Amino acid sequence: MITKVETIVEKIGRSDDKLLEILIAVQDTSEFNYLSQASLRAVSQALDISLTRVYGTAEFYSMLSTKKRGKHVIQVCNSAPCHLQNGKEVIRIFQEILGIHMGEITEDGLFSLETVSCIGACDQAPAVRIDKEVYGNLTRSKIFNILADLKRGETHD
């Protein structure tokens, strides 16, 4: 862990204003899209800042997670424009297809499901952000295809 974090810090810069950039990069290298205790400790050591500050910062921002998530993170927008345009139905469909509730991870560790605030895709409501892609104008069949494609991608890897 320390070597992995060191490489990232070397690349981004060893100053405390780079903390967020470093945390994002460290999380990106995690298979389960989160910042483990060990990685937070390594960042704190590398930048010579307190673990409290590193942990507090990581906890503050909704795009960083200190809890293990799925290999693919599914973030369904629940702000008003999406919520009022079938957003509730979209949440139900994801829960039904994946067989998990909001905040949970599928048994195979492939997907985790969470709600998020506005992702700036209100013109394509209802919308979801999966990993770094935004998918809009969601319908049941579209959701089904997106998930099937992601699953297929996994078996080909």
Add this chain to the structure above:
Amino acid sequence: MTNLLFERPGKLLSFKDYEQADGFKTLKCVLDKKPQDLIDEIKKAKLLGRGGAGFPVGLKMQFVADESSDIKYIICNADEGEPGTFKDRELLRRNPLKVIEAMIIAAYAIGASKGYLYVRGEYTNIKDHIEAGIKEARQKNYLGPNIMGTGFSFDLEYRSGVGAYICGEETALIESIEGRAGDPRQKPPYTAQKGLFNKPTLVHNVETLVNLLPIMQLGAATYTTYGTEASTGTKLFSVSGFVKNKGVFEVAFGLKLSDLIKNQCQTLEAYDTIKFIQVGGSSGVVLPRDLFDIQLSYEAFKAIGANLGSGAIFVADESICILDFLKATANFFRHESCGKCTPCREGNRHISMILDKISQGQGTDKDLGLLKSTCEVMKSASFCGLGQTAPTAILSVIKYFKDELQAHIGGQCYTGACSMKGGDLHV
């Protein structure tokens, strides 16, 4: 449509295309002038901030220009998090070079040597596109030391937001760039005196900065022929909801809201099925039908005690329950409050609880009173703009849609969205 800011829809310009279309030409002209002349021109153009607060841009720039400091910063606030707003996404996606050029011009005017472009984390899919633009601008010496041999040096850095609405507030954004949680700072000192790394800092929204280009190209005299007397130029409106044409519309200030909706966006069903229009995003006012003819300008909204905000327009039809809408809005602020001050942290929590109670058929008239007084306290006592504007939608609903709230208290939801025996808000 009036195009001062916007490329044609969907058109993506390459660096070469942009240069051929007179890109960076404005910058070249501007670098021959005195910085104070630029600020005077912006003042004459009466440009107001487009991020939400509508502060006079020339004045804000003057404050920073007047500071003497070894280093000054400029920050472009692209942490567009207001629900219903996606205009900055389109500006950056269609032509990030314009934003870069505008930032260099503003930096020259105030004497900043370093800039940060803080883009919301959710827009990672356009990050490479923007960074490529910065890199190329550097190669062509529009950025870097001694820009085009003028002796002016300036460089900028891309910073990614990490999913926090509060970071749209300028001091919270500064905290975030410094690598900390986005807790807003006490003002004064203002960012013009002590901003990023305690140095004089100018923070402007993306759209505000891009407006500097037409002001410099056309001159203030021509620029002010667009819009109204007090609201000059054009505004980008992000339209979403129950309309055929969703998207970003650039219109000159002064157009009627109803004209924009009827003629350019077009409603899905008959126009009179529109129940309400929220202007300014989740922190914006909820307008009932008899106010749809309001003029889109800073002054017209001020006259009804509201604010144009970021220019988000959400159109809702009769199928939408006003309480269901408020619950989603309240849920958003409850989640996004940073928790630093009590009125906002506790106020948003209590608002959510009261709305839940009413939507479950257990509300009383006393709850409406409590809701209103909680909102008033938040509006006057919250530490920053988030808590002060979070109750705007609720207060306007109490003003214009009280009947529907009272119907819920009487156990009736017109649309059936609320389950009167226990809702499922927190799915």
